[in-house]
Amino acid sequence: MEVTPKILPNGRITLTLQISQNMPGRSISRADGEALAIDKQEIKTQVTVKDGETIVLGGVFQRQSAQGADKVPGLGDIPLLGSLFKQSTKQHKRRELVIFITPTLIKA
Template sequence: RAALAELEKWVSQMDLPVAQVELAAHIVTINEKSLRELGVKWTLADATQAGAVGDVTTLSSDLSVAAATSRVGFNIGRINGRLLDLELSALEQKQQLDIIASPRLLASHLQPASIKQGSEIPYQVSSGESGATSVEFKEAVLGMEVTPTVLQKGRIRLKLHISQNVPGQVLQQADGEVLAIDKQEIETQVEVKSGETLALGGIFFATKT
């Protein structure tokens, strides 16, 4: 009986519902003015604080440069708690942003979940001196992968990998054409409160006007 009681106790401790996280994302291209309208304040994560936002340094928002440039990095923005979906839709109607996709994922504690949308592009690969060729594929997809860690006091740590890979230029080679894939990707860890909204930005362009 003692062994049975211990077994029942162990089962009751282990048979607990697994915490789940629903993540709603909006992948957009947006100008700086519209970001300010949304109330986004860009910050940089402290590199010494792995897996957390840690200390932050405010980024410069001055994009009035003489020539076209780009800046690649990892940035976190926090948005005031408002009706983000409605605001994004309003900005899209004003042609101030493009909503590329709005994926949603339901993920369990410590378990990765992912979603992809796009196509696989075929291309020929030479097999060497024999001249034989085979067909391989490159992915041109919009993807999101998340692994959540449910913490105490309503906080969640998210390991994120977001990618937007699209067909690029067609490159001429001796044995034919090869299609390049233009990649934009963010891979990071952030810690948020349940219900909090973050903006993640990885590639910024300043264009000459």
């Protein structure tokens, strides 16, 4: 996160904000082996606030999906009856990055 403040003559504060979130992405097969892609999400904005006001930034979302299966060894592989000894799971997660910033002027 990069924050560049600028104090205006009227006592307000202009903030230039750049917020980024990097997450591991998919594996990519290359001639020299596997490589991991990086998924990057970024917000760039500028806001002017009064001294002590709080800014709330959101909009950087992350979604994850996972699948899994558990089974009783041996019994889970029996045709037709095997499904009685298996369990499949699916999980979906959605997250949002929310940042609160409160600029405060320090009087000298």
